[in-house]
Amino acid sequence: MSDFxxxxxxxxxxxxxxxxxxxxxxxxxxxxxxxxxTKAEGSYVWDENGAKLLDFTSQLVFTxxxxxxxxxxxxIQEQAAVLATVAPGYVNGTRSEAxxxxxxxTPEGLDRIFFTNGGAEANEHAIRMARLHTGRPKVLSxxxxxxxxxxxxxxxxxDWRRWANDQAxxxxxxxxxxxxxxxxxxxxxxxxxxxxxxxxxxxVIELEGPATIAAIILESVPGTAGIMVPPPGYLRxxxxxxxxxxxxxxxxxxxxxxxxxxxxxATEHGPIVPDLLTFAKGVNSGYVPLGGVAISDPIxxxxxxxxxxxxxxYSGHPLACAAAVATIGAMEDDRVVEHAAALGKEVFGPxxxxxAERHAWIxxxxxxxxxxxxxxxxxxxxxxxxxxxxxxxxxxxxxxxGLLPMVNANRLHLVPPLTTTTTEVxxxxxxxxxxxxxVAGS
Numbered sequence: 001m002s003d004f005x006x007x008x009x010x011x012x013x014x015x016x017x018x019x020x021x022x023x024x025x026x027x028x029x030x031x032x033x034x035x036x037x038t039k040a041e042g043s044y045v046w047d048e049n050g051a052k053l054l055d056f057t058s059q060l061v062f063t064x065x066x067x068x069x070x071x072x073x074x075x076i077q078e079q080a081a082v083l084a085t086v087a088p089g090y091v092n093g094t095r096s097e098a099x100x101x102x103x104x105x106t107p108e109g110l111d112r113i114f115f116t117n118g119g120a121e122a123n124e125h126a127i128r129m130a131r132l133h134t135g136r137p138k139v140l141s142x143x144x145x146x147x148x149x150x151x152x153x154x155x156x157x158x159d160w161r162r163w164a165n166d167q168a169x170x171x172x173x174x175x176x177x178x179x180x181x182x183x184x185x186x187x188x189x190x191x192x193x194x195x196x197x198x199x200x201x202x203x204v205i206e207l208e209g210p211a212t213i214a215a216i217i218l219e220s221v222p223g224t225a226g227i228m229v230p231p232p233g234y235l236r237x238x239x240x241x242x243x244x245x246x247x248x249x250x251x252x253x254x255x256x257x258x259x260x261x262x263x264x265x266a267t268e269h270g271p272i273v274p275d276l277l278t279f280a281k282g283v284n285s286g287y288v289p290l291g292g293v294a295i296s297d298p299i300x301x302x303x304x305x306x307x308x309x310x311x312x313x314y315s316g317h318p319l320a321c322a323a324a325v326a327t328i329g330a331m332e333d334d335r336v337v338e339h340a341a342a343l344g345k346e347v348f349g350p351x352x353x354x355x356a357e358r359h360a361w362i363x364x365x366x367x368x369x370x371x372x373x374x375x376x377x378x379x380x381x382x383x384x385x386x387x388x389x390x391x392x393x394x395x396x397x398x399x400x401x402g403l404l405p406m407v408n409a410n411r412l413h414l415v416p417p418l419t420t421t422t423t424e425v426x427x428x429x430x431x432x433x434x435x436x437x438x439v440a441g442s
Contacts, residue, residue: 120148262341
């Protein structure tokens with residue numbers, strides 16, 4: 001057994017040292033009782049007690065090809081033996097190949113790739129590019145969104161994580177996006193929700209002053225905020241508003257991209273072509289940190305003869321890019337994107353619809369591809385969110401039965417690896433069915 005196998009499998013030592021030395025994000029530091037992961041393979045992780053759990057979190061929705069995928073692991077090992085690291089100013093073949101492969105799947109015309117270490121930096125640099133390209137200061141983003149944890153991107157974020165960091169100095173203006181289940185526009189259907197959301201956005205643009213707005217940044221399908229698939233026509237409507245007012249359209253595909261929605265990028269559901277597209281997570285299944293910005297030609301031309309004032313020490317790191325080359329190759333060869341689309345249409349959609357008929361606590365089940373949320377309510381008429389205690393008991397029942405779901409507010413997110421089998425998804429839905437029934441019955 002290697003040293004790293006020993007370190008990974010010794011759950012008691014890992015937990016004790018974590019409590020003593022590791023500072024965690026988005027939580028109060030004391031009183032935590034986090035799960036220890038001692039092993040992972042495919043669609044499964046094992047906890048400190050040796051329990052095998054279907055991983056329907058994909059960790060933070062990034063293990064798109066599952067855990068310990070042999071092709072990705074082998075690529076990292078082989079790259080480390082050849083060229084483990086190199087500064088971003090030098091050319092290296094693996095980075096060049098990763099850029100080529102990414103550009104082969106981005107929307108038409110987004111052929112230049114700026115590499116970052118993750119999604120927050122990708123959004124940070126996309127906004128910087130848009131401001132320098134337009135000479136304008138403001139950026140618009142929707143409420144119920146998440147764009148990152150840097151000082152700028154956490155302010156661009158449209159949920160509670162912004163509040164403690166918000167000093168109103170980042171030039172950010174928020175607007176309401178479409179969310180039919182909890183409509184801000186009192187809409188009665190998807191078509192009306194789309195129309196009213198676009199009218200609202202145009203009014204915000206006009207009242208803020210179009211000449212002051214550099215960019216609109218929009219998650220093509222909002223992820224952490226609730227997986228609200230936009231109604232037909234909404235993305236096209238935003239694209240038209242950006243064109244009308246000379247605003248840069250930034251598509252945040254950090255979570256939705258690389259097959260998560262059953263398309264290579266969720267903008268294809270529009271279909272629309274943004275000016276800038278940000279990515280991370282699924283680009284290499286999160287095996288080594290990597291993100292980036294895909295850049296349209298007009299914005300590239302802004303910096304063709306002008307220095308771009310930004311860079312990162314590990315931009316396009318060879319190990320991360322090797323993982324990306326292997327990931328994209330496996331996705332192409334194994335038709336992973338098509339499989340994710342089929343999971344949504346044939347398994348998740350019908351299966352969750354049946355659960356919604358059986359359980360009054362399911363207010364709405366929504367999603368696409370391998371990207372689903374179950375919104376839990378105490379009352380289906382008032383849509384009052386189910387209390388945290390009941391949700392905690394549901395999650396505990398799921399874990400006891402072998403399922404690890406993702407929890408956010410009153411929602412369970414079901415976001416497994418895109419390689420998860422039909423049988424595994426069916427098993428997960430059966431576990432959720434039993435958990436809802438047992439907790440509601442008690």
